[in-house]
Amino acid sequence: VGEAGLHILLTEILVPSIEIQDEVIYYDTCENSEELEAMDRALESSGTSSSEMAQLRQKTQQLETKRGIICSRRAYLRNKKDQCEESWRLRIQQAQETTHYFQQHHNIQIKREKRKEDEKKKKAWIKEERQKTLERLKSFKEKCPAQLVLKTSRSQPVNSKQAGSRRPPAVPPQAGPPRKGPAAKQSRNVHPTQVRTSKTASRKPPGDVPVQIFVSPH
Secondary structure (H helix, E strand, O other): OHHHHHHHHHHHHHHHHHHHHHHOOOOOOOOOHHHHHHHHHHHHHOOOOHHHHHHHHHHHHHHHHHHHHHHHHHHHHHHHHHHHHHHHHHHHHHHHHHHHHHHHHHHHHHHHHHHHHHHHHHHHHHHHHHHHHHHHHHHHHHHOHHHHHHHHHHHHHHHHHHHHHHOOOOOOOOOOOOOOOHHHHHHHOOOHHHHHHHHHHHOOOOOOOOOOOOOOOO
């Protein structure tokens, strides 16, 4: 009867421990002292020997040690899982930020290249228009050379007149008293309108040569 009771007691102790080890359920490390005292009283009342009780207590302690190891291992894995999830979340966030920065930099580079291309096209268009203008001017000079020669010939008397105006005025020679004669009388009898016409004619451009006509009174 003693062996049968011991077998039953071992079965009652080991089976829950094996189930706990298989299920890997977290238990509090703190045990109820009342349950332990009740277990000790049950073992003493069953009439088992002290050596058998010592073996059972040793096995129970081993099982408790294994359970503690399992619980600590499970807690470590749980913490490791949280760390891995946080690291994965940070990596995803960093990858998204890198992608956003790359896209922004790529868009800026595309705008810069487009601006350079527009400036290049604008310079080419300006150069082409300038070349067309020079070609039209050249063809115009080839078609109408007479007008250019006429303009240059008209501009020469103006330059000569300006050069003459820059010369110092000549000192008139001292002459004696004017002689009274028909020429003096003729110059006195010149009509004032003729003098005005001569002055206005002298103000005309150098292209038109003025002609002065003096009419003597009858």
